[in-house]
Amino acid sequence: MNRMGRFSTLLAILLLAACASQNTRSPAPQEKFPVAEQAAATGQGWSDSGAALSPEDPWEGFNRKVYAFNDVLDRALLRPAAKGYAKVTPSGVRTGVSNFFGNLQQPLTALNLLLQGHPGQAGTAVGRFLMNAVLGFGGILDPASSVGVPLRNRDFGQTLATWGWKDSRYLVLPIFGPGTVRDGLGKGVSSQASAISWLARREGAEVSILYGLDARASVLPLENFMQDASDPYLLVRDAYMQRRRCQIIDCSEEMPDYLLPDYDFEVPDFDTLR
Template sequence: MNVIRTLPFLVLALALTACAGKPAREAAPASVAVDASTPVEDAPAATVPPVDDGAAAPAAAVATDGTAAPVAQAAGESAPTDAEDDFAALYGGPAPGATGSEPGRPAYDPWEPFNRKVHSFNNVVDRAVARPLATAYTHVVPRFARTGVTNFFSNLRAPVTITNQLLQGRPGDAWDSLGRFLMNSTLGVGGLFDPASKAMVPRRSEDFGQTLGAWGWRGSRYVELPFFGPRTVRDVFGLAGDIPLSPIRTIEQDRLRIGLQGLQLVDMRSQLMALDDIRDSAVDEYALTRDAWLQRRNYQIENDLRGKHARGKDADDTAPIPVDAMPMPNWSN
């Protein structure tokens, strides 16, 4: 593979590490309380402390769509900041507590000095390269075309999702994902359109990092990688399980494969633009990104363990930056 042709895409991949793993809906403003795509029944219920001596219990916040959002905090836990609330709203999950990735549990980040250096460098590259490219992409490419690109790459992740659903012991979900993949690949013209959603076939996203968590590897230290962004050590090992399942990485022509990977990276960064204002205004942007990412990741694994994947409901695509988006050499050539 021509390494020189790969360098621009490696720079763009590096820039994406400044962002969290979950693409936000482009149309969702920061003030929206809850992502409408997240099923209400999948969100963890708020913990309301007992009411003593007639004191009023804290009321649940009501989102703009009329759904209740958990706001009560456990005893002794600091309330999340406004930025954390907004970040959690875009992520569709509970707000990260000020103390760490889970209520009452500090983020396991023993490599924080190293991670902060990587994160700071990634932010510089993001503002210099990735954000301008994503801005130009959204201004030049019409919305319907961008939606088709997003649908296409989401459909390509189906083999990874199906395999991990089977490994987690969820054949029913794997059957739904297979049906969705076949419908969108045929009636959806290779995945550019999404007739499966209109047919109420659920959309889900799984990776091997989640499978390892479902198998029992629960606690894992946080690490920020130069190319893959927020991860845990568990998710780093999970990359090895996802690489052989990537359809893009099976393409032998370097120019075509790298071009698709570069387009996927630009598309992902454009979907993260809704988070830019929140990140820029955060007092500690690194801690905000880390805590929100860890909490959302733990939330995904808890849902896998509890089987909270209601049929007919769409789960938001919260996987980290997929391995098939990285313009790495194809060693099989």
């Protein structure tokens, strides 16, 4: 099974959700600038473009600027580097790299499952980590999936939501991309507790660079899904918030399979990128 890092999985889901862009509409011209009395009565904010601000995204102006910065950085540096990595690295090696980093995330997943009140699933995550580490040459191979051990990914943002922080404002972070205030705090905790961060501190920045290249390269074949979006920012925001909600509560009956948190899908072959 092709294992994508947490960051790459998120991007893949957002890209796959591009078809939802048809449901994003701009307010009619006469609704763009309501009278002051109406705005005061409803508490409704308005963006620079005149569109109503989402209650979950009151900082849209700031978030759009960070989103634009991330997009420029991606086009100038991250995407070209990822394309070079995908072109020169054999597919088997890329799969091994993805498996390795994915396995290193399992101890953190186990900790969060335990904090979320799922000791049985936490034990399964530990077992998966040990099986792949021992029988999979440090996690390069994935024998755990071959025998049906499920792959789960849990983070501290989800743990905070389980503890009661259900709603949180949307916040786009430089480099890290879409998130919320709660999830940003969770990412900060994860960056300190992750085995990948520990390995990077021990072995050097090359580990972080390889992890980032693997994550970005894994979504290269899916970029075409974003091309027809009328407003990529709204598409990414709405898809992120919807999927994040479904990582916190069970909404399996409300969403297609490919948007479910633990849905396993095959990424198109990198060798098609020429």
